[in-house]
Amino acid sequence: MAELLQIFVRSPGGARFFTWEPPTNETPVAHLFESLRLEYPEAKHGPIDLVDESSGKMVSPTLPARAVDNRVLAVRTRYITDAVAQADALQKQEGSAFDYNHEPGASTIELVFRSPGLDRVDSLDGSGVVVKGHHRAMLILPGDFPAKPPHILWQSSVFHPNLSVDLAVWPPGYDWARTPSSLGLVGALMDTLSGANVRISGRFVFWRRREINRRAAGWYRTNRRGVAALAAWSRYAAEAPIAGYPLDSTEVDWELRGELSGTGSTVFLSRRAIAGMPEFGSRGAAWLIGQKSSRGQSDWLYVDRLAPGADQGSPAPASAVGVLLGPTGNGSVTEQYVSLPLRARVLDGNVVLRLNSGSDDLTGFMVEAEEFASDERVSSTTQSIGHPITIRGPSPQQSDGSGGADEPESEAEVAESVEPEVADRLFPRDLEAPVCMYCGIVCVRSEDWGACPDCGFVVHEECLHQLGGCPNTDCPRSVLKSQPVDES
Numbered sequence: 417m418a419e420l421l422q423i424f425v426r427s428p429g430g431a432r433f434f435t436w437e438p439p440t441n442e443t444p445v446a447h448l449f450e451s452l453r454l455e456y457p458e459a460k461h462g463p464i465d466l467v468d469e470s471s472g473k474m475v476s477p478t479l480p481a482r483a484v485d486n487r488v489l490a491v492r493t494r495y496i497t498d499a500v501a502q503a504d505a506l507q508k509q510e511g512s513a514f515d516y517n518h519e520p521g522a523s524t525i526e527l528v529f530r531s532p533g534l535d536r537v538d539s540l541d542g543s544g545v546v547v548k549g550h551h552r553a554m555l556i557l558p559g560d561f562p563a564k565p566p567h568i569l570w571q572s573s574v575f576h577p578n579l580s581v582d583l584a585v586w587p588p589g590y591d592w593a594r595t596p597s598s599l600g601l602v603g604a605l606m607d608t609l610s611g612a613n614v615r616i617s618g619r620f621v622f623w624r625r626r627e628i629n630r631r632a633a634g635w636y637r638t639n640r641r642g643v644a645a646l647a648a649w650s651r652y653a654a655e656a657p658i659a660g661y662p663l664d665s666t667e668v669d670w671e672l673r674g675e676l677s678g679t680g681s682t683v684f685l686s687r688r689a690i691a692g693m694p695e696f697g698s699r700g701a702a703w704l705i706g707q708k709s710s711r712g713q714s715d716w717l718y719v720d721r722l723a724p725g726a727d728q729g730s731p732a733p734a735s736a737v738g739v740l741l742g743p744t745g746n747g748s749v750t751e752q753y754v755s756l757p758l759r760a761r762v763l764d765g766n767v768v769l770r771l772n773s774g775s776d777d778l779t780g781f782m783v784e785a786e787e788f789a790s791d792e793r794v795s796s797t798t799q800s801i802g803h804p805i806t807i808r809g810p811s812p813q814q815s816d817g818s819g820g821a822d823e824p825e826s827e828a829e830v831a832e833s834v835e836p837e838v839a840d841r842l843f844p845r846d847l848e849a850p851v852c853m854y855c856g857i858v859c860v861r862s863e864d865w866g867a868c869p870d871c872g873f874v875v876h877e878e879c880l881h882q883l884g885g886c887p888n889t890d891c892p893r894s895v896l897k898s899q900p901v902d903e904s
């Protein structure tokens with residue numbers, strides 16, 4: 417009992433040094449974390465990590481004090497737990513398009529993308545380029561992160577000028593010095609995968625770094641319009657378009673924050689949009705993705721979600737209704753923002769909105785209330801009166817203007833429209849359980865399958881519907897709808 421344990425703790429940046437004397441050998445390091453919280457409050461410093469200086473490894477809060485006796489632990493802010501928190505914030509905005517995995521203590525984060533990107537397959541005639549909806553990469557955080565950027569190792573087969581399996585990749589044009597945020601970086605990586613930050617004015621530009629797949633570069637150059645169109649809807653389409661005036665909706669309840677002034681547009685924020693603003697706003701500028709419309713004399717704006725990257729110099733997506741200013745907020749209203757009607761910033765944790773047409777902050781705005789479970793919405797749409805919010809992905813049948821845009825299309829209807837044409841052709845089928853080319857998931861029930869009437873490409877019915885076209889880019893029904901463009 418005579419000997420007291422001693423654990424040495426170095427402050428972030430190393431300017432200060434503490435010792436921690438735990439009451440017993442078995443006291444978990446979590447107690448040290450609690451003491452450090454007083455010194456480095458979460459609101460100001462974000463999540464903190466403790467790193468064993470001799471091994472460079474993260475120290476788990478559940479470890480007993482004796483396991484780290486006489487060791488030097490470095491306090492790290494803006495480190496791995498913080499990067500994981502950013503991945504989580506991004507996931508909440510991107511929904512099913514992005515997910516991540518992180519093992520406690522590991523300095524890597526696995527990134528999972530369930531959004532359209534291109535790949536090559538050998539079994540098809542023609543170019544063999546298909547749209548695939550499942551991709552993976554690994555974010556590897558170096559010991560001196562975030563002073564140094566993460567490494568990104570691409571892990572799934574892909575057909576892209578700047579991405580390749582088993583190679584270190586980087587989103588073209590992403591400036592880590594300007595936005596040292598893993599949230600922004602992963603968002604840019606998603607843009608890269610989709611083709612959204614492909615620049616198509618004049619010649620196809622491959623930014624500062626050279627393409628790592630020249631064959632893909634040639635293909636993207638030829639098909640740049642189709643790629644850009646696919647990227648635009650897959651990255652920036654508003655997922656939950658609002659039909660009619662939001663306050664007329666019977667599907668969503670709105671709460672007023674503050675007071676409406678009666679002049680200018682009324683602003684409506686989704687739950688995820690307002691919840692994500694403090695985290696996003698502390699990292700960099702973000703696009704406010706949504707829609708704008710009017711009823712009678714009054715205009716309204718709806719913000720569905722946040723998308724990082726507004727400080728990377730790219731033009732605003734078509735669905736952007738505003739910008740969330742980053743931490744350097746005040747002076748950074750650049751030209752690309754001026755045409756957007758709404759400007760948001762976070763002051764002391766509170767969201768402050770301003771219309772570009774006005775010189776004062778808004779006195780009030782509407783926020784989606786916690787009334788309906790999201791999975792109830794789709795099914796109850798048909799019984800509602802007025803103008804419901806319909807939630808669905810884009811599909812070419814809808815954009816062809818087939819009318820009835822407010823009626824949700826049932827899956828049975830989609831199946832009927834496809835099957836009569838399929839009936840007069842035979843397509844080979846494997847006896848083994850097949851894997852959907854788009855989502856990569858095995859399908860065991862044949863009724864879940866849909867075949868493209870033109871090329872016979874077989875994917876889940878649900879995936880065909882979600883994608884809104886055929887994943888085979890050589891098919892007349894390809895989701896890359898526009899014709900190949902000549903380079904001239």
Ligand SMILES: [Zn+2]
Pocket residue numbers: 852853854855856857875876879
């Ligand atoms: Zn599928």
Ligand SMILES: [Zn+2]
Pocket residue numbers: 868869870871872873886887888891892893894
């Ligand atoms: Zn097809």
